[in-house]
Amino acid sequence: MNSSKSFPQGIVFDCDGTLADTMPLHWQAWQTISRRYQLHFPEDRFYSLGGVPSRDILKMLGEEQKIALDHLAVAREKEAEYWPLIAQVEPIHIVADVAHANHGKIPMAVASGGTRHVIEEVLKHLNIRHLFNAVVTSEDVANQKPAPDIFVEAAHRIGVPPQHCRAYEDTDLGMQAIRAAGMEAVDVRHLLSANGKKSA
Structure with missing residues (x-):
């Protein structure tokens, strides 16, 4: 049995949509960029x-829709809209x-x-940056x-083997990443749903 299920030695959190309710704001920024470059x-x-x-999404959208764009430059524009x-x-x-x-009991990291x-x-704005021993982006x-x-890198930076970590995520891709890292996965959408709150 994975010992992390009862007593994790480290915890790793996604940020957007997990620690921070940022996804609707990111969507607002994306709508501006999509209109600007006529992206579907x-x-x-x-x-x-x-x-x-964002840079990977823009590269994918540009290739799919045959729209020539500098995905790195446009990613910076999207960031500027979000900031x-x-x-x-x-x-x-x-x-x-x-x-x-x-906090102060076991090491924790953000993996975003x-x-x-x-x-x-974002972490500073929420006054939670000090809770984390590492931030991996x-x-x-x-x-x-x-x-x-x-997630593997986050575990490495807090000095805990991945199999002894618990991680929190809010997307299917994130959950896949956690499980592939060998960590216990907690789906934030289920927590929100059980708590009677709208999940993203």
Whole structure:
């Protein structure tokens, strides 16, 4: 039996949609970018790609729709649209409470498909950055979710073997990544649903 199920030695959290209620704000920024570049990007697909870096999404959309764009430059534009919205971000309390409850007891990390300066800013805005021993972002690994790399790296940085970690996520791709890393996976959507709150 995986010993992490009862007594995890480390905890890893996704950020967007897990610790922070950012997804509707990201969608707002994406709508602006989609209009600007005439990209077809429906809301259901946006949510299904939670955890995938913007640059990768833009590269995929451009290739699929035969639209020539500099995916790295446009990803920076999307980030610029999102940046002023960070002030509106609220915590997802049921998950943030887990981080608060375990602070100082076991090491914890954030593993996010976002960019470092944005994720750090969100965590600081929510006044929870100090809870985490490490923050791992899309810039720190070559292979993104659903590959396990980001969760494996997070476990490495807090000094806990992945099989002894519990991880929290809110997307199918993220859950795949956690399981591929050998960690116990907690689906935040189920927590929110059980708590009577709307899940993303």
